[in-house]
Amino acid sequence: MRTWCRERQRDSQTVGFVPTMGALHEGHLSLVRQAKAQCDVCVVSVFVNPTQFAANEDLSRYPRPLERDLQLIANEGADAVFLPNNGIMYPPGFGSFILPPPVALPLEGQSRPEHFRGVTTVVMKLLQIIPADAAFFGQKDFQQLRVIEDMVRDLNIPTEIVSCQIVRDDDGLALSSRNRYLSDEQRQAALSLFRALGRAEAMVAAGERDTQSIEKAMTETLAVCDSIDYAVVAEVDSLQPMRTLQRPAVALVAARVGNTRLIDNRIL
Template identity: 65%
Template sequence: MKRSDGDRPVKRFLNTVQQFSNIDETRHWCLQQRRQNRTIGLVPTMGALHEGHLALMRRAKRECDLCIATIFVNPTQFAAGEDLTRYPRPLQRDLELLERENVDAVFLPDESMMYPSGFGTYVSPPPVALPLEGESRPEHFRGVTTVVMKLFQIAQADRAFFGQKDFQQLRVIEDMTRDLNVPIEIIRCDIVRESDGLAMSSRNRYLNDEQRQRALSLSRALTAAKNLNQSGERDIATIEAVMKAELAVCDHVDYAVVVNRTTLLPPTDSITRPNESIALVAARIGNTRLIDNELL
């Protein structure tokens, strides 16, 4: 059932997309929709929207009555020396994309709204946060779990949509939601790629033409791993060696591993069962850090 404008507590308008910067108004709007038995799909983002984000919103629109997006560059998930200050913030373009996709509402808090003076409560991430990204960015997932839990509390959505490109983040959020009995369904969404195979990312815009060509080594490494596995190769060391060879053009490789999809730990020395493993890579091209993965 379509709602009328009279149903809506309005902060301000970009045509039909309602914009909220205040937590109470956002929560009030969401609760009002739920009282009318409308299901809400939540798509948390840090902005700099691309086709991957838009695919999440389209799925939320298909599977729920309403879609609310969030745009917030979360400072607590950036470590010292990372790209917080230069992270792209093309807000007007993002709002135009939301309008084009008929997103119903967007929550646009500032840092002082999410982390007011005296803020001191953080959500400790589950064990799945410890390997891989957790080894090189030990505070990253504490920032992720904290901000995502806050967004869950504010939006009170029925479902939240996350892309599988950030697979470890997805697993962290799934376990946090389960462990803390959060009444929201986490929906996994497929990776969206450019026509040449590069996984879509807001950080791709940092790459110059030469770097972008080298960045294709990530998807090539994963394709090589998948092809090896499909041809019968089960030895993890062999598959990882092939991935690392493909990534030799990168300036630095953080990891190129095959792990269990649930625990993100190495299963054994070999892949013993189908549909239990995932290949993950993280590498730097110039000053840009990229990640990607492929289910095996």
């Protein structure tokens, strides 16, 4: 895989990279299109990374429709697919992990303490195997995007991280591989994440600057969910809390509907 990339770069072609865990949907495919539009060739990886799942999470039932994924990737005209297995990515005796940057500590870092260590480690490994000119990540996992941006900056990785817009269904639900777990009734409850963010945006547009008031409104809207992990307004770069909207901010929500954990966000 590394040789394939370097051969193309020696021919003055730029390499775009889209890392995925499979179970592809339109959000992933939009990343492939952006990579193809921005770069000469596009590589997609499909690997369900075990180190970013906690013991009580859904690693064993995470969807793995590989043949369908490969067909979707081919339909988009990607140039190569990297399909490692666990033994390739984590060989016997593996013990080197990447400590995530400070932006990993709040929010998901509180709810899923080991998660970002797994994310930074696998992304670092993928960027060693696929020395791409640019790698494409969706904004739906906003904190993940910020973690990877800071890691790449801090460790001088020569790959541009490209942030791509959230893709939503017609009803507003952010596309996610986990949406397939939802029943019709649960999907209606899941739409409260989109509504909560819309309520926050409307309050800011009307002049509200007190973040506690905005967070309270989001929490009220999320009450139909089975549990709420967080509904916060944070500074857009550090993801630290802010009392008053004076700088660029992002509203972030995470909640469970049934056994399915969903996240969403909106720049304010």
